[in-house]
Amino acid sequence: MNHVPQIKIPATYMRGGTSKGVFFSLQDLPEAAQVPGRARDALLLRVIGSPDPYAKQIDGMGGATSSTSKTVILSKSTQPDHDVDYMFGQVSIDKPFVDWSGNCGNLSAAVGAFAIHAGLVEADRLPHDGVATVRIWQANIAKTIVARVPMSDGAVQETGDFELDGVTFPAAEIAVEFMDPADGEGPMFPTGNLVDDLEVPEDVAAGGVLQATMINAGIPTIFVNAEDLGYTGTELQDAINGDTKALARFETLRAHGALRMGLIQNLEEAANRQHTPKIAFVAKPADYISSSGKHIKADEVDLSVRALSMGKLHHAMMGTAAVAIATAAAVPGTLVSQAAGGGERTSVRFGHPSGTLQVGAQASQVDGEWTVDKAVMSRSARILMEGWVRVPGDAF
Missing domain, CATH: 3.10.310.10 (Diaminopimelate Epimerase; Chain A, domain 1)
Structure with missing residues (x-):
């Protein structure tokens, strides 16, 4: 019996805030997965290790919690005055679906850092030392996020002394601004009532x-x-x-x-x-x-x-x-x-x-x-691993 060999896809495993996820550049995905649809969802499910009736995601990159069953796809922005387009996929642990209905605020802190690492932000917008302002278009909800990423010696500074409850080790502080954060086209209070x-x-x-x-x-x-x-x-x-x-x-x-x-x-x-x-x-x-x-x-x-x-x-x-x-x-x-x-x-x-x-x-x-107008919080982020993630060639 013939078996389809595995393929490898460039990927980066990152922590952002109190979450972890697998990050991809859009152009690195297989062609069928570069557009929304069944192939993309099937690929991300296999990467994370879902659906898993054991709820452990042993055969994938997921960590068997909602905080660690996440995927991110980034590309150069198609929107004026933005650096990067950001798509977030929340992967179900035990069911065969990826939820694209919202954003991940924690991983938003890692998006700016990844965008710089991946060359998605123009070099003339990056200070050699200081703070880089990365303008992010959150495509799931059509909103702008601004990440202020520390830079040192021309690279993203990941280490530091900023402590975040829920994260064991300190790291560099990243300020994240969620612009006009009311989600969706309707009113902030959809029923018209505060209670x-x-x-x-x-x-x-x-x-x-x-x-x-x-x-x-x-x-x-x-x-x-x-x-x-x-x-x-x-x-x-x-x-x-x-x-x-x-x-x-x-x-x-x-x-x-x-x-x-x-x-x-x-x-x-x-x-x-x-x-x-x-x-x-x-x-x-x-x-x-x-x-x-x-x-x-x-x-x-x-x-x-x-x-x-x-x-x-x-x-x-x-x-x-x-x-x-x-x-x-x-x-x-x-x-x-x-x-x-x-x-x-x-x-x-x-x-x-x-x-x-x-x-x-x-x-x-x-x-x-x-x-x-906006909401502001401080998070941190760092790369945990980078290279390739492998999946069976017939997984999607």
Whole structure:
């Protein structure tokens, strides 16, 4: 029996923020995968090692979590005044699909660095020493991201002393600005309300109604109060991810919120849109011990937030969800703002399972509708490995 040999594709394995992913230059992909469609999805699934009924991704580059089952495709930008076009694919672990419906805020920090390494940014835009401003077109959601990447001796500086909760070792700081981060063409609050009474099944909330703030900023996100679900907002991963009933409850809640936000037409569609919307629960500040054993004091944060990604509680906080948190916190009256003590603010520091994170955002009302110009956070990124990734030649 004849077997098709493996092919090799230039690729770079990078950490960005608290996520990891496989990065490709568009022109390096096989011709069939250079355009969106079945071949591209099949290739990326095989690269990451999905679908895997064992949920381990042993036969691929994935790390069996939503934070490590990610792919990025970059090319020189087709947009005026931008350096690079950025496509993000969230690869399902146990199902045969790639979700292209949103961005990854954490890997956005690595996009600027990779773009420079790959020669996608014009040399005359790069300082020999200083900070390079990389203008990124996020093609999934048609938004601009600006990454400010440190340069040293003509190359990207990756090492440094910037510490990020959820990442073990320090690295160089990269400031990431999400411009006009309201996601999609509709209003930032798709229902027109800062807080909705969301109808859900009785097994999700007693009485079949749950208060929710639903926002399109950074990534579509549904915020609910932790106490309304019987939580404190200080939970770590094991408290949620080991509870199959809790995970099913969150997924049902997410589906009903997605329907109310107009992201899906019926509840069944939520199963094929796992990346968006996100679901998060918020609470007033409280003392807790992070997953690394670090003691977080209530007076160190404005609120506590726990968020789920791809059906599991995230080990830290998704970058795009952090944008949603900061934006919602800047709008008085949302559940996020209420948990943070109310009032107007231009930045928020919140507690998550791995520690704390501060994000800036300034919101304002224009013609009665809320808008936000940009959200800003600091992340770090570095190349972990570069070379070629190999896949069977008939994988796509």
